[in-house]
Amino acid sequence: MSEVKILVACAAEPTLSTVLEKVCQVSEKSGPFDCIVILGPALNDVKDEIPVKMPVPTFFTNGSKLVSDEAGSISIDENSTLLNGIGIYQLSNGLKIGYLTGDENYLRQNEDEILSLFSKQENDGVDLLLTYQWSEAIAHGSTSSAGICLVDKVVKLLMPRYHFACSEKNKFTELNPFQWNETSSITRFLNIAEYGSGAKWAYAFSLSLGLNNDGLKIDNLSPNPYLQSNGKKHRLEEESTRLPSNIKKFRQILPEKCRFCFSNPDVEDHLIISISEHAYITAAKGPLTMPHGQMDFSGHCLIIPIEHRTKLVADTNDITKTPTYTDMESYESKLVKMNFEKFQMSTIIFSINSENSVHFHKQVMPIPNYLIGKFVPALDRQVHFNNERNPTNAKLNFKEFQGKKDLNYLEFINDPQNNYLQFTIFENSSQPPKVYVASFDVSKRIDLQFGRRVVAFMLHLPKRVKWDSPVCKQSKEEEQNEVTLFQKSFKDYEFEKLV
Template identity: 45%
Template sequence: MDLLKILVLNTNDESLLDVLAVANTLHNKSGPFACALILGDVKKCSDALTNFQMELPTYIGNGSELSDGNISHSRDLNENLTVLNGFGFIKLANGLKIGYLAETSKLSDSARAEVLKNFQELSEQTSADILLSYDWSEAISERENLILGNSLVDQVASLMKPKYHFTGKNEKQFFELDPFVWDHTNEHICRFINVAQFKSGSKWAYAFKINLLEGLETIPDNLIDNPYLEKPSGKRDLVPDPETDNSSAVSKKQRKPKQVLPSECRFCLSNTKLNDHMIISISKFSYITIAKGPLTTPGNDMDFSGHCLIIPIEHIPKLNTAKQEAVITDTDLFKDLNKFEESIAEMNFKRYDMSTLIFEINSSNAIHFHKQLIPVPKYLIGNFISALNRQVHMNNEKFKSNAKLEFKEFEGFDDKEYLGLVNDHETNYFQFIIRETASSKPKVYISVFDKDERIDLQFGRRVAAFLLKQPKRTMWDSKVCFQTKQQEEKDVSNFQRAYKNFDFTLK
């Protein structure tokens, strides 16, 4: 089958007729297109459109309101004009499969469960080539530090696994996420795209070609991790509860943590696919590597990024595990990690006159515990509390589904209250450590959360990015943070050269 050429545009009530006319023009000049898909907050698809002649099949999403009050009631206005109301799924004569989902935040739990149930049943039979949604997915919205997401979109997208997912809720800005793979078995790739609105000054029309056959797409070089798999396991899903007779009931069971074996873990030395070219130094109980997609960049006298990870050799999700009997600060692993931490902080201060920020997540639902260390100029480290408070406010007030964070400050690791928290294997917590100089007592900031609560896995990096005034480098897998293997090898070599006189494993 030949590639299908599709046109996607974003409009509103006022400019709908103008955009439909543009679609006809583009079809004649740049087409032919198999169909046009209209995004945007279009509420009034009135009968006046019945006589509007479209020269290609055109499908209009109704945006944030359900026409006729129906949750799913799409209708043909004429031979080439169809309104996609609420939610649903259509398969065109050419084989193109389109799923669609209007704004759903005002729906009751029972109505949301009905939507999800329908897509669950569909997903058992087919997938979607294209998904249209009024809202962004929550995972991608939070990944980009935006407030445009709806968790139901995440669930529908994960079920239908579209090749293209279009939305237009961010009316002012065009956005295209780097592609990711739904299923590594057949390399099923997805692209998420927000098309800006007509007359916004940003890209409001998007044309592309799609192949309906599986397995024929070239795998792009800029693949990122599936953002839906990165979502914390504490998120509660609106799934009908099979144990009740009430069809509107929703499950309160949390998703089980993903189980990853050491042979598959990207931090385990036993994994044959480990990026061992990134390793800086190995000790008896832990090792250090440079960070993939580092937040910091070389500058001044430091000819490497300085962003590194300290990783236990043992495959453990957290330090305070149930099998740990001794006081955590007395364990061999803690002492080993702390030696790396202290020696790197000493290097940062003595060689480069920089402080060191360390952050970690201790969670029962994690895969392999690690600490991240970032060099911070001394003139910026005093702004850490402001950066932390700002991100806590964002987390607690704007992302209501996240665990509410409240950090306590401690001097060093010997405070009784602090030890009571970290020694309890039931405790899950975020932790930041500030090592201002090579000899100053570390300042520790800790916030506990329940293992069933949703957490932002990028919280620590968001704080550090704001502190360092590097908003574009917040996400490790963004284009601006990408390093080639050759660049990573150079970073390791330069780090090792600078660290040589501080590395306790060489003494």
């Protein structure tokens, strides 16, 4: 982990020479800086000479208009680079800069290309995001700046550690940092005023590369404005509902409206991998895991009972004797065997068994065998975030059982009053799994993404926590290809009789 020193300033073309002289003086006294960033409409033409020879790598943005028809990074001289339009620039020391500049018309016309470019940064994000405009979420609390929606989308994709804008040229703004639930990463927003405005026109800071803020205690955190704006737009997600039990709406969803029921005319049957008498397997919508090694598909799938069940409970005194449970367990065993024998992958299975769910199911995720030892620390970390940082969430306390034949475990799952989250961890296909179960108060909110958060942390894939995140979305053609590859590998196990 290395620390870099950065200086960010804002200049217009008439003041550029003065600004560069001043930042060089600052660099001599307070530096040396590892890089300097000049925001604002400082350059009129890419062929213009930089009036001052810069001692360190210096990056210029183009304000609200393109300096060149060519978008991307353009070298001007030995230490000067223009970041024109949109792109990602990574320095040799690892510092990663994302930039999004140009007028609203340019951004609107190129929105698909912009989102496609930045969605490729799903695993790493950026250290700095440079934009001309503010986002709508940030501008919502401002009386002057309007903000544009595309900036919101880019910020959500990249979760930058620092976001700098400069459209409010007469005002310096520094907001309190805010946190992203998915990763615990921190973002800071600043608007740098233009030199000569009378407001603060330069900002110096240090940044530790590779540090993602985990474990840091920051006292002045503000609510995340990007999460607040979505607070009333919850959709049915991959796992279950998270409404309190006194709200009956989701508990009354009929099979013909359920996304997992065959009686729904809109069911996405192109995702189906295998069907048995009482259960079926479908490829996960917006998979968390990604192709790895010899596994050329994500491997993330769902095991779903065919019968519309909000909760898996026993029709008799023993749930393990029910046909639905038996079919689901058979599929589970075959998937575990395929993952390990063909791909040397361990398997994590997560489920939420709650009377407030829409349709019970299990998520099955292959994990590189060498990473499975990270499960318990990842689980403990997420439990801490859930219990300590989210006071409205149901408190979770996981108990470990040695396999599914543990008598205490069987007693627990056969109690129809229990609502619980469960992880089943298969290190390989020959040993019994370890089972981790946490019961919860059904009247409390539960985090639908809890299971994905744990696995995403293990795999270093923070941007893939939510199934409907832009980085997880697949076209129908990509989904169909995923199913074809999955079926090709699973066919050797699908009809195997397991003892």
